[in-house]
Amino acid sequence: MRGWGLLVLSLHVLSCMVSGVASGRTSSYVRTEFPSTDIPLESEWFAIPKGYNAPQQVHITQGDYDGKAVIVSWVTPEEPGPSEVFYGKKEKQYDQKAEGTTTNYTFYDYKSGYIHHCVVDGLEYNTKYYYKIGSGDSAREFWFETPPAIDPDASYTFGIIGLSLLICVLSCLISTIPVSVVPGDLGQTFNSLSTLQHYEKTGGQTVLFLGDLSYADRYEHDDGIRWDSWGRLVERSTAYQPWIWNSGNHEIEYRPDLGETSTFKPYLHRYMTPYLASKSSSPMWYAVRRASAHIIVLSSYSPFGNMLFQLAFFCFCHAYSDMDFFNEAHYMEGESMRSAFEKWFVKYKVDLVFAGHVHAYERSYRISNVNYNITSGNRYPVPNKSAPVYITVGDGGNQEGLASRFYDPQPDYSAFREASYGHSILQLKNRTHAVYRWNRNDDGNHVPADTVVFHNQYWTSSTRRRRLKKNHFHLENLEDLISLF
């Protein structure tokens, strides 16, 4: 089973103008598939920073609802050490300090390091901040930039990654592999590294990560060491720009056979989300606003209480995986949850729905499947201008390799698909325009394989009041919806 997550970007865009793409295209490009094995642990990509107890696996994420806070997280291996972030607007001049918390966990025979989470808040918009963590000779310094103020015309660029690829390589194809990696279903293979490196060149300011991080669960006893190596691998990006986290099925790590009966244990210890700011009761469902985007993170695998978990696991893995129904590997698995959410997507004018999990790339037209009904068997989506475009980006590069057998012929609702690895960039230009590009890794960053211009119809619709507040989404509604499952 592949990892999966769902992330929704509500740009209030309705109709989709496809530029230069003929209807329903299956790219003939098939990636040369070098084995998706994990990068060896001793690789320089996983290097441990120098100095006693030096902070490692540094990552930041948005820390509030509106983008004026970040959560800085890191791991110290030997002892807890201070859980403090020193920061300021000038390099090496850290005139402010924030205090965080420390946690640690065990997983079977693995003992984690000391995991720090520190909320740095009260930040100014559109500002570069420098920060320092750790002490003495082992201190490390990084920086990040805050987003512009919430404004429908704020331009902002997101990278969308399904990352599974990173860690694995046991075989030795190193010389044939481009030195780079990052997005959803990432993993830690060389493909993952390549995705990450390509992403770094795109000018993306924040990553929307679609779930399935380390794939540590593929190791015997869910080897926590692979969580650590993954954290070090992606630090080159995660320490400098926020990654908006979502979890996938590889984060569940429910192992009663090892005495590990709580779900998402490593993930929840290591990756924090600002869920309380959107009044969510679970770190796995939350919403944030950033510049002109309203981002809603949904994990189809997250339990609402233990009772629901079994149900959720069953329904969501077997009955739902949203975008998966575009791909033969998971054809129609996703229906029940998708159709429940769909009404809501339309109502709130969600423009784009991103999902990971299937290991390929696919973009739909604006399609609706509200008539879907298991009994009637009426299961084919139809074009609907009010519906979102669904994009599968489960192509970060994990160990499981590519899902290259697409359902054939290409369904009417599928606009473009390709069995290859890459990442996406979503550039929000202003309230009316957004440009979305998908780049396959092999072409470098200047050759988008799929480009779409979105027109935001929320702002052009005369029947809508043009106030952002009107469209403000409350997670309570979502939870009501979820509770139906």
Ligand SMILES: *[C@@H]1O[C@H](CO)[C@@H](O)[C@H](O)[C@H]1NC(C)=O
């Ligand atoms: C956390 O670390 C402390 C100090 O090393 C240790 O005593 C404790 O057992 C650890 N807790 C877990 C859950 O591993």
Ligand SMILES: *[C@@H]1O[C@H](CO)[C@@H](O)[C@H](O)[C@H]1NC(C)=O
């Ligand atoms: C589904 O289809 C069946 C048979 O056409 C019909 O009896 C049933 O009411 C439909 N259910 C819904 C929820 O529309």
Ligand SMILES: *[C@@H]1O[C@H](CO)[C@@H](O)[C@H](O)[C@H]1NC(C)=O
């Ligand atoms: C499009 O979806 C909306 C909301 O579900 C629905 O009311 C409308 O009838 C649909 N239009 C078509 C052409 O199916």
Ligand SMILES: *[C@@H]1O[C@H](CO)[C@@H](O)[C@H](O)[C@H]1NC(C)=O
């Ligand atoms: C929005 O951005 C698009 C694309 O960059 C541009 O063509 C358009 O004129 C802009 N609209 C406004 C109101 O600035």
